[in-house]
Amino acid sequence: MLELAILGLLLESPMHGYELRKRLTGLLGAFRAFSYGSLYPTLRRMQADGLIDEASAPAGVKVRRGRRVYQLTEKGRTRFNELVADTGPQNYTDDGFGVHLAFFSRTPAVARMRILEGRRRQVEERREGLRELVTRATRASDRYTRQLHELSLESSEREVRWLNELIAAEHTLPDASPQQGRDGTEETPEPPEPAALDTAPVPQNSPAVTHVPGSSDVRGPREKEGEPDHG
The missing domain is CATH 1.20.58 (Methane Monooxygenase Hydroxylase; Chain G, domain 1)
Structure with a gap:
């Protein structure tokens, strides 16, 4: 379960070992006693297996000299997706269930x-x-x-x-179920295209022209067009 926890945390961003240790303590503390002594051997094994490799520190993050920054490889992302989809009985135990629950949003x-x-x-x-x-x-x-x-x-x-x-x-x-991309992150389905709006002009009902006796401003339609009134 430690492997799944490390992969899940590195999926968020590259981290050095000390930061991973702090995050793992917060993640697993409610479910198990986390052994610091098991972290670095697990990291070395995962690096040898090609699941993680060393990376440069993320922008804006200061790292002490000698500290290694770890990041996921493509193989590590694939492994994470396999582990979160595993439903074997080992995932029902106190340790296994707690780690899986932490990554349910990606399961x-x-x-x-x-x-x-x-x-x-x-x-x-x-x-x-x-x-x-x-x-x-x-x-x-x-x-x-x-x-x-x-x-x-x-x-x-x-x-x-x-x-x-x-x-x-x-x-x-x-x-x-969230859709997972190649990087293991969730992909939100595209929303449906909105229905096309009818942009045709809406006919306006012109108010009827009322002839006011004695008013010279009210003309018939033929007069408005400049034609003589033969009436």
Whole structure:
């Protein structure tokens, strides 16, 4: 899952290792204990695999001498798209689900739904196991163990409700899968062409000319054209 997280962050912009470490801590901190010792070996492996390479620092970003700036390669973008579309059971775990959720905006709609449903099944199984543990602790009059299990049970029940809401929201999205370009970023579908506007002139209804006795300004149509009035 660390590989997916690195690819997803580098998809946004090139970063040096220290910046990646800070971003990963913020990204994964809520779901797992991030090991700093695993970052640089993973970066070296990904570079050897051709998923990332070194780049010049982005404009306006100062980098200390000796710090390497990493960027995605075309192979790395392809790998990212493969990983976010993966719906295997490893993506339902605490670690796997947390990383995938962080990149759901770049995940196909079908994959999002399968991952959410898979995660819900896993948490529901955990919830049932915790209910059994609470019952056993109650029978054994083990107050503190029961309270510990009740705390975990409450967390599982809350997550199931939350997942139900996410899944219901996914059902309301009309084919909400983002289109991904070659660089892995979302491509917004072109809006339909607006209907052609009718630019033909709208006929205006001229008010009727009323002859006012004694007025020399009111003339008939033939007089307006300069023709003599034979009447």
